[in-house]
Amino acid sequence: MSDLRFEPVESDEVLLDWQHAHNLIIPTDPLSVEEIRVRAQRNRLAVAYAEDTLVGNYTVRPPADDPTTATVIARVLPEHRRHGHGEQIYQYAVGVAAELGATAVETVVLESNVDGLRFALRHGFTEIDRYVLDGHTTAFVDLRRESLR
Numbered sequence: 001m002s003d004l005r006f007e008p009v010e011s012d013e014v015l016l017d018w019q020h021a022h023n024l025i026i027p028t029d030p031l032s033v034e035e036i037r038v039r040a041q042r043n044r045l046a047v048a049y050a051e052d053t054l055v056g057n058y059t060v061r062p063p064a065d066d067p068t069t070a071t072v073i074a075r076v077l078p079e080h081r082r083h084g085h086g087e088q089i090y091q092y093a094v095g096v097a098a099e100l101g102a103t104a105v106e107t108v109v110l111e112s113n114v115d116g117l118r119f120a121l122r123h124g125f126t127e128i129d130r131y132v133l134d135g136h137t138t139a140f141v142d143l144r145r146e147s148l149r
């Protein structure tokens with residue numbers, strides 16, 4: 001049974017844990033501490049712990065140009081996958097998106113991340129875009145779901 005504790009990125013300790021999870025899971029797009037501080041001002045960033053063990057993190061980007069849509073990305077460290085943690089982090093983050101007024105969600109998955117693509121498709125997302133950023137070799141896949149749950 002997955003029972004996680006969520007800590008928002010407000011202290012340096014939590015920020016460094018968020019960075020560790022992000023940069024390990026998305027090695028093609030590592031973020032510096034300063035970049036994360038900037039993102040934490042406009043996005044909801046949090047870390048998930050099982051007791052005191054770092055399990056994963058999430059990013060929720062609030063609705064912006066499209067007032068209906070938030071972006072939700074759940075991440076779980078490889079050694080903690082397939083225990084239901086991804087489900088719990090995702091559901092919690094969708095709750096945050098709902099509080100921000102979103103009625104639809106989008107997510108972004110690295111093309112090479114088979115687990116992430118499978119998770120998104122199983123949760124009712126549909127691919128809407130696939131692109132390679134300048135200087136990258138692995139494509140990002142954007143997916144969308146028209147309802148929150």
Ligand SMILES: CC(C)(COP(=O)(O)OP(=O)(O)OC[C@H]1O[C@@H](n2cnc3c(N)ncnc32)[C@H](O)[C@@H]1OP(=O)(O)O)[C@@H](O)C(=O)NCCC(=O)NCCS
Binds near residue numbers: 076120
């Ligand atoms: C996508 C991701 C968050 C899933 O994390 P996770 O912790 O493995 O997710 P869950 O454990 O909830 O579900 C994964 C699978 O394990 C299964 N599972 C859950 N609990 C289980 C248990 N106790 N025993 C065996 N299997 C279990 C689930 O049924 C699911 O199976 P499926 O792949 O056949 O559908 C993780 O792979 C990840 O971080 N990927 C990179 C980031 C990413 O791409 N995120 C985008 C998604 S929003």
